[in-house]
Amino acid sequence: MTTTQTLEQPPDATATPSITGTPTATGTPTAAQLLAELRTTTASVQRKDWMSADITGSGASLDLLGGGTDPLSSLSGAGLGWFTPFVSFLADPLTQLTGNPGPVASGAQALDTAGRDLAGIADTYRRSTAEETTGWSGEAASGYRSAGAEHADGIAALGEAGSAVAGAIAGAGEVVAQVVDIVTRLVTEAVGKIVPIMGQAVAAAPATFGQSIAAAIPQCVQIAVDYGGQVLGKLAALLTSGQNLMKLVEGALAVVRLVQQVLSTISRKSSVDTPTPADSPTTAEPEERP
Secondary structure, three states, X not given: OOOEEEOOOOOOOOOOOEEEOOOOOOOOOOHHHHHXXXXXXXXXXXXXXXXXXXXXXXXXXXXXHHOOOOOOHHHHHOOOHHHHHHHHHHOHXXXXXXXXXXHHHHHHHHHHHHHHHHHHXXXXXHHHHHHHOOOOOOHHHHHHHHHHHHHHHHHHHHHHHHHHHXXXXXXXXXXXXXXXXXXXXXXXXXXXXXHHHHHHHHHHHHHHOOHHHHHHHXXXXXXXXXXXXXXXXXXXXXXXXXXXXXXXXXXXXXXXXXXXXXXXXXXXXXXXXXXXOOOOOOOOOOOOOO
16 A cells, blocks of 8 residues: 655755655555654655745744734835835735744644654553563564564654644744745835835925826836735745645655554454463473373
8 A cells, every 4th residue: 555645846946755655565554664654754844845945044933923013114104104005915915924823833842742752652662562572482472572563663653743743833834934024024125115216206296296206106016016026926935835745744644544554453463362471482292191
């Protein structure tokens, strides 16, 4: 059984992570194989292989998701508040992208903690299985230890899935915050070009009977439109990144379903095949003589 997820990367993206279940001879991946796949997924999520190359710059703080100073407020500060409605579309994406960063951070932390706890349980179970079967021998004993190791790998895989999803939540929040930072800087740059032009036009208005303002408005609106195109490009890159990340998460959840199947199979078998220390040694009984 094979589960494959292929990411849609932008043309200039270099990484194309995927999730592929490698079947065994019986057609079912082992827990160890599924654990390895989930670890690969977690690493891909944490490296942000899913992020579009069009989102540049260093990471941004999640605090930016809470909103900040309106970059268009500089127009009012320059006495040009009346012009704000002409270019208000520049700040609309910031309203859509900002919100409460608290649940993002706490949700990611909770899942990561749960994942680490499960990994710890898996390690403990693995050690106890080995310690409790010391001195056991025979095919049944070997099978029991093998099933114990498989069970431990399955538990570890569930923990790894939690870490992968936690990394996805945290990474998504960080990238959205990064786009908020980029958009804010673009809008601020646009306003920085508009203010001098419109300021000069207002100053010349008495002498030109307002014609200077009439001429400056289209020029300044065009500046806003040009920067709006750049903002739109960043939003498109964010959308692509989100789609890529969701494919990784969906692939991880598909692997989790396989892990659950493996664990169910182990539980059913162990309920009827569990050996006891008295049964485990493989020694031959002496023949009775007449």
